Amino acid sequence: MTTWWDTATGRRAEISRVFTEADLAGYTELTGGAPETGTVPEPLIAGLFSTLLGTDLPGNGTMYLKQDLRFASPARPGEQIRATVTISAVRPEKALVNLRTVATAGGRVLCEGEALVMARQFPLK
Template sequence: MQVGSRASVTRSFSQDDIAAFHGLAAAEDSTGSVPEPLIGALFSYLLGVELPGFGTNYLKQEMRFHEQARIGEPLTATVEITRMRPEKHLVDLATNCTDAEGKVICSGRALVLVRDVGA
């Protein structure tokens, strides 16, 4: 783990995924697009499983949505380490989600607490 380290995941959300989400959230689908919390979940997956990985604790997340994501379209979420503060066990990451054409759907940043940041 070092500044510049990256991890990505690509996922498409089907109409069934959207319906399941709305059922769990007790909300109606008013936009016909992928709900923002599902896109945020891609970042959560990456931070907890890929980079930094197991034992990561979310402290802060900021997301700016620039476009709506279309149902069925492949979305690629990426996290990249931008700063490490080993003395405080903190890691700052840039977060980005793009569609199949490379258009930015969402951008932001995350701050996580990591037990073993290293030096």
């Protein structure tokens, strides 16, 4: 019998989002700190990965254990940001999933990194 774990490596999920000036104003109000002028704050981009991990891959019940992001280029308000997570390895005996994370916009890489999560126990979609 094939399980989710047997076919997980290589699976990917993605999400696209455009952050507006209104989103940045909300971020400033919530955090008390204004982002650098003309840029989308890095935590908003990181949140796209959190959304994917908790809703799509591995999905509901996922717990973050570790995340490493290396930002290479700033995102600008109004441009479409695409975040992608791809499963690079699984350890079913511990319910651990390693993922590669990448965010792009306008043909350039905004950030790359890795995430380690604990997936909820069976059944997984």
